[in-house]
Amino acid sequence: DGGITQSPKYLFRKEGQNVTLSCEQNLNHDAMYWYRQDPGQGLRLIYYSQIVNDFQKGDIAEGYSVSREKKESFPLTVTSAQKNPTAFYLCASSGRFISGANVLTFGAGSRLTVL
């Protein structure tokens, strides 16, 4: 079945450590996204990539980095510069259009906790 796989589902990090969240899709979608979700704040866009080897900052990119070396993969690194990294991270892709509009397909999420 086609879909988006995020790993790990749960991750614990000590302060000062960088961690990388994996996102892989087999939907042949061009665009991929990373969102952060905090309780009561909805989803906020961290980074997005519309094509391989290119990516753009979203609303809250500080303390995060990404790469897009392959169409299928869009890993997110949470660096030690991110002051409050504990959150639920969602990866999404798009390449499906309904009535000309971009529709997102989401992964199951990765929950990062800083100890």
Add this chain to the structure above:
Amino acid sequence: SQQGEEDPQALSIQEGENATMNCSYKTSINNLQWYRQNSGRGLVHLILIRSNEREKHSGRLRVTLDTSKKSSSLLITASRAADTASYFCATVEGSQGNLIFGKGTKLSVKP
């Protein structure tokens, strides 16, 4: 930036009742989407309504759009316990066409 804002933040109903959630947005849109999120899971696309549409149906879902009031509503009829989830509206912002999500309505359907 935040485009959509759902109301109410939380809603608790009995199975069989209807659930109505509202979304208000700030700028002009071409379309508005609704997504559902089960607890601890990713979001799933439910329905899209275009700016030239006033109402759209999909199974037990009914979405309305009032562009003059910059608002949309999602109605779930004959709710079931399995409808328990958070529901988000999303609109496009900026030239890149990225979706911006509201904070969501948390729906609890009691059996």
